[in-house]
Amino acid sequence: MSRAARAVIDLSALRHNFQQAHRAAPQQQLIAIIKADAYGHGSVPVARALADADVFGVACLEEALSLREAGIDKPILLLEGFFHTDELPLIQRQKLQIVVHSERQLEALASLPAQAFSIPAWLKVDTGMHRLGVLPQAVPAAWQRLAACPAVAPLLGLMTHLANADDSGDDTTRQQLESLAAVRPDPSITVSIANSAGILAWPASHGDAVRPGIMLYGVSPMLGESGAQRNLRPVMTLSSELISTRQCKKGDAVGYGGSWVCPEDMPVGVVAIGYGDGYPRHAPSGTPVLVNGRRAALIGRVSMDMICVDLRDQPAAAVGDPVTLWGAGLPAEEIAECASSIAYALFCGVTSRVKKETIDG
Numbered sequence: 203m204s205r206a207a208r209a210v211i212d213l214s215a216l217r218h219n220f221q222q223a224h225r226a227a228p229q230q231q232l233i234a235i236i237k238a239d240a241y242g243h244g245s246v247p248v249a250r251a252l253a254d255a256d257v258f259g260v261a262c263l264e265e266a267l268s269l270r271e272a273g274i275d276k277p278i279l280l281l282e283g284f285f286h287t288d289e290l291p292l293i294q295r296q297k298l299q300i301v302v303h304s305e306r307q308l309e310a311l312a313s314l315p316a317q318a319f320s321i322p323a324w325l326k327v328d329t330g331m332h333r334l335g336v337l338p339q340a341v342p343a344a345w346q347r348l349a350a351c352p353a354v355a356p357l358l359g360l361m362t363h364l365a366n367a368d369d370s371g372d373d374t375t376r377q378q379l380e381s382l383a384a385v386r387p388d389p390s391i392t393v394s395i396a397n398s399a400g401i402l403a404w405p406a407s408h409g410d411a412v413r414p415g416i417m418l419y420g421v422s423p424m425l426g427e428s429g430a431q432r433n434l435r436p437v438m439t440l441s442s443e444l445i446s447t448r449q450c451k452k453g454d455a456v457g458y459g460g461s462w463v464c465p466e467d468m469p470v471g472v473v474a475i476g477y478g479d480g481y482p483r484h485a486p487s488g489t490p491v492l493v494n495g496r497r498a499a500l501i502g503r504v505s506m507d508m509i510c511v512d513l514r515d516q517p518a519a520a521v522g523d524p525v526t527l528w529g530a531g532l533p534a535e536e537i538a539e540c541a542s543s544i545a546y547a548l549f550c551g552v553t554s555r556v557k558k559e560t561i562d563g
């Protein structure tokens with residue numbers, strides 16, 4: 203029997219969450235965001251399960267190629283476009299779409315030999331995120347240049363990204379929407395604005411194509427909410443087992459640094475999961491886990507391969523008993539909050555040592 207740490211990926215939950223995105227934005231094209239190995243869930247099984255997605259969004263050519271190698275033939279969008287011009291022949295051959303977000307990329311596309319390329323492209327506009335995109339005042343000229351560029355065909359539309367849509371009380375989103383509307387040269391031009399938060403909380407951001415990411419994996423993008431409040435189901439359940447239990451004495455310090463001291467004689471369990479698996483190193487004592495489906499608290503520091511848990515509520519818990527770190531029954535949002543992190547980072551941080559298994563239904 204090998205180490206029990208595993209991440210179970212529930213594809214039926216993934217499809218359910220996709221349907222929630224579709225229900226919220228029923229007229230829009232759905233660009234399912236599956237970059238960073240589908241936020242740590244496995245981009246190939248995720249792409250295969252999302253047969254109803256119109257397009258898949260990834261960060262770079264390498265991510266797109268691993269999908270193509272697995273036989274995924276749907277349109278794939280490179281959200282950051284190309285990094286170097288030598289990627290363009292492969293982008294063309296693999297029938298990928300690109301986002302053009304900079305003058306540099308515009309120049310490179312304009313200098314390509316006529317007739318050699320026909321790459322579908324979005325023009326990205328910086329409406330307030332101040333990360334990627336051409337500034338609003340530069341949009342008319344950039345749009346004209348791309349439209350006239352023989353290497354670009356078709357010109358798909360204008361894209362922007364929302365900075366604060368997870369906060370439904372923040373005014374930035376309204377300003378970003380106004381900024382994009384002001385530079386849309388023609389209202390018939392396709393726009394794509396909404397991430398998960400836009401889809402769920404900002405109907406005015408839906409435009410023509412939406413880009414759900416984190417909601418597909420069962421997490422609410424909205425501050426202070428859990429996925430269940432939006433009828434989303436967790437896709438990844440990270441679990442392991444108790445590998446040891448012991449009776450500690452009052453005053454015994456548990457783990458590195460002795461940061462947690464037993465307040466009384468008590469049973470302590472050891473779980474085979476640690477930061478070497480992607481469990482957050484900074485999860486403090488008190489962070490919940492499920493032992494045999496019941497809540498128990500992490501105690502002491504997270505080690506590379508192990509954590510310790512307080513078994514006072516389950517003195518009969520024994521080696522081999524199942525432990526859930528997040529997922530079904532224990533929202534990743536809650537663990538992220540305890541560890542001053544975000545569910546995105548927890549999912550992406552799960553390491554290759556953790557066996558991934560997919561289930562369906």
Ligand SMILES: Cc1ncc(COP(=O)(O)O)c(C=O)c1O
Nearest residue numbers: 235281363397398413414415416
């Ligand atoms: C350009 C772009 N669109 C959409 C998304 C999806 O965002 P979310 O996971 O918050 O839905 C991302 C993710 O970072 C992104 O970079």
